[in-house]
Amino acid sequence: MKPQETQKPAANSVLDQRKRQVVTKGDALFDIACETKSVAGSVSQRACVFCGSRVVLYPLADALHLVHGPIGCASYTWDIRGALSSGPQLHRMSFSTDLSEMDIILGGEKQLYRCLVELIDAYRPKAAFVYSTCIVGLIGDDVEAVCAQVSREKGLSVIPVFSEGFAGTKKDGYKAACDALGRLLGTGSTEGIVPHAINLLGEFNLAGETWLIKDYYRRMGVDVVATVTGDGRIDDIRRMHGAALNVVQCSGSVMHLAKRLKEQFGQPYIRVSYFGVEDTAKALYDVAEHFGDAAMMDRARALVREEVAALMPELMCIKKDLAGKRAAVYVGGSFKAFSLVRALRLLGMGTVLAGSQTGTKEDYRELEKICDPGTVIVDDTNPLELCAFLKEKGCDLLIGGVKERPIAHKLGLGFCDHNHERKKSLAGFVGMLNFAREVQATVMSPVWQFVPRPSGAAERTP
Amino acid sequence: MSAAHDTGGAPAAATQNACKACMPLGACMAYRGVEGAVPFLHGPQGCATYMRRFLIGHFREPVDIACSSFSEETAIFGGAADIHTGLANVTRAYHPAMIGIATTCLAETIGDDMTMMLHQHAEKTEEGNAPLVVAAATPSYSGTHADGFHAAVCALVNALAESGACGEAADVVCFTNLVSPADLRYLKDILADFGLSYVLLPDYSETLDRPTAGEYEKIPKGGVPIDAIRGAGSARASITFGAAFRPGQHPGTALLDKCGVPARSMGLPVGIRASDLFLRHLEELSGRATPEKHTAERGRLIDTYVDAHKYLYGRRAVVYGEEDLVVGIASFLDEIGVVPVVCASGGRSGGMAQALSGTTAMQRGGIQVLEDSDFVDIGEAAEAAKADLLIGNSRGVGLARRLDIPLVRVGMPVHDRIGAQRIQHLGYRGTQSLCDRIVNALIARDQERSEPGYMTM
Numbered sequence: 001m002k003p004q005e006t007q008k009p010a011a012n013s014v015l016d017q018r019k020r021q022v023v024t025k026g027d028a029l030f031d032i033a034c035e036t037k038s039v040a041g042s043v044s045q046r047a048c049v050f051c052g053s054r055v056v057l058y059p060l061a062d063a064l065h066l067v068h069g070p071i072g073c074a075s076y077t078w079d080i081r082g083a084l085s086s087g088p089q090l091h092r093m094s095f096s097t098d099l100s101e102m103d104i105i106l107g108g109e110k111q112l113y114r115c116l117v118e119l120i121d122a123y124r125p126k127a128a129f130v131y132s133t134c135i136v137g138l139i140g141d142d143v144e145a146v147c148a149q150v151s152r153e154k155g156l157s158v159i160p161v162f163s164e165g166f167a168g169t170k171k172d173g174y175k176a177a178c179d180a181l182g183r184l185l186g187t188g189s190t191e192g193i194v195p196h197a198i199n200l201l202g203e204f205n206l207a208g209e210t211w212l213i214k215d216y217y218r219r220m221g222v223d224v225v226a227t228v229t230g231d232g233r234i235d236d237i238r239r240m241h242g243a244a245l246n247v248v249q250c251s252g253s254v255m256h257l258a259k260r261l262k263e264q265f266g267q268p269y270i271r272v273s274y275f276g277v278e279d280t281a282k283a284l285y286d287v288a289e290h291f292g293d294a295a296m297m298d299r300a301r302a303l304v305r306e307e308v309a310a311l312m313p314e315l316m317c318i319k320k321d322l323a324g325k326r327a328a329v330y331v332g333g334s335f336k337a338f339s340l341v342r343a344l345r346l347l348g349m350g351t352v353l354a355g356s357q358t359g360t361k362e363d364y365r366e367l368e369k370i371c372d373p374g375t376v377i378v379d380d381t382n383p384l385e386l387c388a389f390l391k392e393k394g395c396d397l398l399i400g401g402v403k404e405r406p407i408a409h410k411l412g413l414g415f416c417d418h419n420h421e422r423k424k425s426l427a428g429f430v431g432m433l434n435f436a437r438e439v440q441a442t443v444m445s446p447v448w449q450f451v452p453r454p455s456g457a458a459e460r461t462p
Numbered sequence: 463m464s465a466a467h468d469t470g471g472a473p474a475a476a477t478q479n480a481c482k483a484c485m486p487l488g489a490c491m492a493y494r495g496v497e498g499a500v501p502f503l504h505g506p507q508g509c510a511t512y513m514r515r516f517l518i519g520h521f522r523e524p525v526d527i528a529c530s531s532f533s534e535e536t537a538i539f540g541g542a543a544d545i546h547t548g549l550a551n552v553t554r555a556y557h558p559a560m561i562g563i564a565t566t567c568l569a570e571t572i573g574d575d576m577t578m579m580l581h582q583h584a585e586k587t588e589e590g591n592a593p594l595v596v597a598a599a600t601p602s603y604s605g606t607h608a609d610g611f612h613a614a615v616c617a618l619v620n621a622l623a624e625s626g627a628c629g630e631a632a633d634v635v636c637f638t639n640l641v642s643p644a645d646l647r648y649l650k651d652i653l654a655d656f657g658l659s660y661v662l663l664p665d666y667s668e669t670l671d672r673p674t675a676g677e678y679e680k681i682p683k684g685g686v687p688i689d690a691i692r693g694a695g696s697a698r699a700s701i702t703f704g705a706a707f708r709p710g711q712h713p714g715t716a717l718l719d720k721c722g723v724p725a726r727s728m729g730l731p732v733g734i735r736a737s738d739l740f741l742r743h744l745e746e747l748s749g750r751a752t753p754e755k756h757t758a759e760r761g762r763l764i765d766t767y768v769d770a771h772k773y774l775y776g777r778r779a780v781v782y783g784e785e786d787l788v789v790g791i792a793s794f795l796d797e798i799g800v801v802p803v804v805c806a807s808g809g810r811s812g813g814m815a816q817a818l819s820g821t822t823a824m825q826r827g828g829i830q831v832l833e834d835s836d837f838v839d840i841g842e843a844a845e846a847a848k849a850d851l852l853i854g855n856s857r858g859v860g861l862a863r864r865l866d867i868p869l870v871r872v873g874m875p876v877h878d879r880i881g882a883q884r885i886q887h888l889g890y891r892g893t894q895s896l897c898d899r900i901v902n903a904l905i906a907r908d909q910e911r912s913e914p915g916y917m918t919m
Contacts, residue, residue, distance in 0.1 A: 015551055038507050038531045040544045041551030048508020070567050070602035071477060071808075072484030076512035078857070092860075098477035099603050104571060114475035134506055134568040135603070138537065166506035166532040166568060383526055384555055387678040402515055406524040410678045452676030 013388035015042055021379040023364075025371050032364045034379040037169065043382040045330070045403050046357045048165035050133055051077075052173020055420055056253050057129055057161065057180065059204050060232040061085035064125035066095045068112055068143065069133030073165070074098075082206045082423045085231050095119055099135065108141050116150045116158065126234035127157040129180060137164035157234070159183050170332070171252065171358050178257040181228065181237055185264065188235055190242025196291055197223040197243045201258055202250030203274070205230025206420060209427035213274055216284055216428065220299045222291075228254055241265040245290050247272055247283070252333040252358055273335060274427040275435075276343035277308060307429035315346075318436045321444050323348030326395040330381060330404055331418060334359030334367055340399055340418065341370050347436055352393035355381055383407050391454050396443050412451030414442035479837035481782055481857065482808025483875075485600035485610030487513045488640070489564035490527050492614035493596075495664020497685035498559025500552055501525075504541055504574065504597075505566025506532040520875040520882050521643075521670045524678065528552045528561075532568055541574045546583050553593055556680050560688055563597035564614060570601035594688060596621045605708060606809045608784040611640055612711040615663055619713055622688065623695035625721035632693060633658040634747050635700040635723065637713040639730060639786050640874065643671035644884040648891055652741075655755060656748040661690045661697060663713065671883040695721035701743055702727045704786035706811035729817060730786050730888060732896070733794030734763060737889050759890040766894060767798055770901040775799035777904060780844040782806040782854040783873040785833075787887070789817040791853055791872065792829070794893055796821040800900070803847040806832035806840045837861060851903060868903040872896070 014022050020033035038044035050073055057065065058081050067074035078094030085091065097115045099108050112130065120128060128150075132143055143160045151158040161180045163173050198217065203210050210230035217224055225243040226236035241261065246269035248258045258269040270290060272283035281304045288297040327349050329340045334356040341351045354367055355378030364377055371377065376389050386407055390398065398408035401419030408415035416438050418426065426435045490501035490513055503510045510529035517525040528551075530536070530544035552561055565576065576597045584592060598617035600610040615637060634653070638646060646667035653660040668684025694700075700723050702714035710716075714725035731740035737760070741752050777800045781791045785807040792802035801823045805814060815831045818824045830843055841861050844852070852858045852869045856878045862869035876882035886892035905919050 013555075015555060017551075037533050038529075039547070039551060040531045041502070041528045041548030041555075042531075043510075043526050043528050043552075043555075044507055044531065045511065046507055047511040048506050051508050051511070066476070070484060071480050071482060071606075072487070072509065072512065072567075072602045074477070075480040075483050076516055078479060079860070094479050096477045096480060097475075098480070101603055104567075104603050111475060118475050119478075134532075134566075135571055138568065138571050165508045166537055167534050169507075383524060383678065384680060403511065403518055406518055406522065407678055409522075410524060410672075410674060410676075412674070412676050451674050454676045454678075 010388035010392040013385050015039060018042065018380075018385075022381070022385070023368075023377050025368050025375045025377060026373040032361065032377060032379055034359055034361060034364060035169075035171070036380075038380055043384070044357075044380055045382065045401075046380055047170050049168050049170065049173035049176065050131060050163040050165040052170035052253070053131060053161045053163035053177040053180070054173070055081065055204075056174055056177035057229060058091055059083035059085070059229040060129075060234065060237075061091045062088045062126040062233050063090065064095065064119055064123060064128040065091060065131070066097065066115060066119060066128060067131045067133060068097045068108065068136050068141070069099055070135065071096055071098045073131075073133045081204070081420050083204050083230060083420075084208050085205075086211075087233075090123055090125060104135065104139055107139055108136065109146050112141065112143065112146050113150065116146070117154070120150070120154050120156070125156070127159060127184070129159050129161050131161045131163050133163070134165040137167065157184060169358065174253040175256045178254060178260065181257055182260055184234065184237045185261065186238075186241050188238025190239050193225055193239070193242040194223050195244060196221055196293070196296070197225050198245045198247050198287060199225050199240045199243045200227040200230070201246050201248040201269070202254040203227055203230045204250075204420065207423055207425035209274065209425050209431065212425065212428045212430060216303060217287065219303050220284060220288060221293075221296050222287060228257060241267065243267065245270065245287065247287060249273055249283075249335075250333055251335050271335075273339040275336065275339035275431065277311075277346060277429060277432050278342055279339050280428050280432070281308075311429055311433045314433060315436055318440045319346075319348045321440055322436075325349045325397065325443055326352045326393065327397040327399060328353035328390055328393065328395050330355045330378070330386060330398070330400045332357050332401070334363035336418065337367055338370060341367070343432060343435060344439075346432075347439060349397075349439075351375055352395050353378065353389050355379060387411065397439065411454055412448055414445070414448070416442055474839075477836045479857070480808055481806065481836055481840065482606035482608075483516060484602035484607060485605050485613065486564040486566055486602065487516060488607035488609065488611030489562070489598050489600045489614035490525070491517060491607075491640070491666065491670075492611045492618075492664045493562030493564070494525065494669050495666035495685050496560055496562065496618065496691070497687045498681055499562050499685065500528055500556050500558040500560075500681060502528045502530070502548065502552060502561045502563045503566055504530050504545060504563055504569045504576070506568055509566050516875060519877045522880070522883070523670050523672055523682070525670075526556075526680075537568065537572055540572065541569055542579045542582060545579050546586060549583055549595065550587070553591065558593045558681060560594040560596060562614065562618075563595060564600045564610065565597070566600070567602040570599060606784070608640055608706065608786070608809055609708055609711065612707055612713065615713045616711050616716045618663065618691055619694065619716045620720060622691040623717055623721050624692050625695040630659070631696040631698060632661045632690070633698050635661045635663060635694045635697045635717060637663055637700060637702040639704040640784055641703075641730070641888060642883055642885050643667045644886050645888045645892060648886060648889055652756065652889060653744070655753045656744045656750055658744065658748050661694045662686055663691065663694065695723065697723050699724045699726060699747055701740075703730045705729060705789070705813050705817050706785035706809055708811065729793065730790030732790035732887055733797045733893055734760065734767075734890070735797065736790065736793060737893060740889070756890065759894070763890045763894050763897070766897050770897060771799060773901050773904050773908075776801065777850045778803045778847055780804040780806070780840065780847070780849045780852050780854070782840050782852070782858060785809040785811055785814050787873050789814060790887070791896070792818055792823075793821060794896065795853075796823050798897065801828050803828060803849060804830050804832065804840065804843040806835045806843065808835060810834035851900070851907075853900065868907050870896075870900050870903050
């Protein structure tokens with residue numbers, strides 16, 4: 001493969017307005033543009049403010065999640081996350097005020113009130129979240145007032161989430177979700193919380209991952225007070241200010257909450273990731289270090305030794321198949337991209353393209369640091385760009401979400417889902433093995449031999 | 463869960479687990495059936511992404527939907543600038559022959575004047591470079607994805623069809639409703655077997671079920687050619703499947719009103735009677751008798767009815783989804799002795815009960831018709847009716863598990879199986895496939911439950 005010769009065509013597929021959102025590591029000046037609104041007509045893979053709020057709050061299983069707007073927003077988000085609950089399953093229902101033409105003309109407050117009362121009576125939730133969709137901002141419903149009224153009448157927290165889809169990007173939705181959770185902070189008793197207690201932030205219990213991570217910390221002698229929001233409960237959020245430390249994964253989505261907890265309650269936070277062996281081990285060590293407890297650190301080391309020893313033989317076997325293969329990574333949050341680049345390296349694989357929908361400048365600088373020279377780094381890309389770079393870079397695998405799947409498949413590339421819809425646990429040490437198995441099953445499948453190579457594409461690795 | 467709807471007789475306010483999607487989704491799907499077209503949502507970015515995810519999950523094909531990516535400024539100042547930039551960027555990147563615009567609830571509520579915006583866009587665009595632009599008003603609050611589909615089809619007819627267009631006039635225009643790509647391919651075979659020249663509107667038989675060729679096609683090959691839509695105005699007749707159309711959105715009527723093309727209308731041809739009716743239309747239009755090939759398929763289907771009848775008689779099915787599909791399936795079930803005890807849809811055209819009135823089950827008072835319903839309504843009705851099976855999209859899977867009865871997947875979405883594009887519903891062959899699947903689902907259930915687990919059933 002001679003990347004220099006094919007460089008031009010792929011770069012040509014980038015729309016003029018997006019030129020600064022695509023950068024190659026090794027370029028003289030690394031300066032990526034990001035955190036902007038998607039270019040009209042670019043077929044962005046991004047979602048909206050509502051989506052950001054919905055994904056953060058979704059796993060709170062004992063709350064009512066009512067989407068205030070016409071039916072689409074609720075219909076498309078019904079039971080789409082693999083976020084498990086050990087108890088109530090209310091989060092898996094989809095509730096909508098299903099506004100009709102008359103509501104748009106006359107206002108939707110009455111309909112919202114009726115729905116809230118009806119659903120609270122029927123399901124007796126611990127709290128209710130009301131998500132404002134695009135149209136609610138326009139027709140001027142006083143959602144705050146309706147929530148306050150129902151809150152008084154029904155004696156539970158009814159919390160508005162200001163998530164009008166057009167009012168920003170998915171990231172603004174994360175912030176709106178954190179603001180909504182902010183209303184619950186400090187409202188519960190912290191009695192009985194032990195000194196070595198933490199909160200897990202930005203961990204959503206996809207395929208039971210929260211349970212796995214909680215178990216690691218328990219084995220180190222650390223209690224978990226609340227998880228935001230995997231297998232989440234309202235009462236846990238109310239008392240989470242009693243923990244000694246916030247351990248923040250998926251920092252893009254919940255950093256706002258971590259900062260708020262620090263300001264309001266003096267709770268420190270650290271950033272971690274549970275994807276890959278190195279990152280998971282570091283996540284455990286960093287917590288032990290924070291508590292400055294030698295015995296705890298010893299337990300963490302023993303745990304890591306034991307877990308790594310258990311998975312290494314099979315991992316090394318899989319690595320034989322995968323060494324030298326190349327992957328592309330396009331995910332929602334850039335923190336996940338860092339972990340994936342490292343995890344792929346552990347499998348002997350290189351990353352030729354890395355990008356995210358919502359990364360910040362700092363994120364992309366960090367991503368650039370850990371990537372190999374020549375890696376293309378993209379912000380808020382689209383199918384045609386992605387396609388051009390995948391062809392040019394000649395890779396074996398794309399890691400992304402459901403919308404990216406057909407892009408890879410049509411080009412004859414393997415695809416792995418690393419999105420919030422997945423049903424497979426990819427976190428922790430066990431997750432690394434699951435990830436390796438999935439990558440192997442994807443890349444080594446015999447079906448690819450039947451898919452013609454795209455014209456002009458770099459050769460597949462042997 | 464059933465307590466959830468105990469509203470003392472008053473209609474429930476909230477929609478819980480919707481049995482519908484929103485209008486622009488259906489419109490995007492229809493536009494996918496036009497050759498060289500790119501669907502374009504006038505609205506916020508999230509709508510396009512959610513709909514793409516829904517359609518990609520079902521068809522397992524790329525579905526690029528462009529978007530004007532509304533922002534707060536757009537909501538205040540209007541979408542003209544975003545439409546202009548968006549259309550220009552799509553034109554540059556995709557080189558489409560047509561851009562099909564579907565509006566969202568946001569765009570309609572801020573009162574964007576689409577005609578004016580498109581006029582301005584055309585003025586700013588160099589002549590010769592501009593693709594054709596067709597727009598449909600599809601605000602989410604005005605109906606379901608099926609309504610959006612019909613709105614886009616009517617928009618295509620109203621914008622493009624011309625009477626007296628040059629070239630050879632087609633024998634028949636077929637407005638097929640929301641059916642699968644495999645259904646469309648089969649319909650084309652049937653029409654060709656009768657020697658009829660046809661226009662299928664829309665035709666996503668190829669675009670949403672592409673062979674893998676090692677290329678990401680910017681715009682998938684296939685679809686009804688734009689000239690063919692223009693020519694539809696001079697066709698000899700049209701046949702429209704379905705009855706659940708909102709006022710002004712019957713595509714056959716639209717073509718009649720605009721170009722005077724005689725319109726025929728019938729339900730979806732599912733089951734023997736409806737398929738017979740469809741073939742009778744084709745016999746009349748072609749002046750030919752039904753080809754032997756199809757008579758033989760009909761015969762084999764009757765043979766299957768006979769083979770299967772004892773497993774089917776008196777079984778109780780819940781059918782849900784788009785209204786026209788529900789009516790089609792229920793009419794077929796009526797032919798094989800399965801009682802469609804609950805016929806439900808999130809749509810509310812008001813015509814479902816009327817369309818089912820000819821069935822034996824309805825005459826015996828055995829059908830509960832639920833319009834404007836959701837999966838909590840459907841669940842309660844299914845439980846009360848002691849249903850033996852569900853027939854509908856994959857959104858009923860939770861209900862099937864709770865009731866511990868099989869789900870036979872039809873319609874859309876089917877997000878939990880491979881091959882949704884190839885599910886057949888129409889004609890003798892589609893009915894054959896449905897009949898086999900339904901009877902086998904019931905037999906499999908009996909076998910699983912039977913203690914000795916016999917090899918023969």
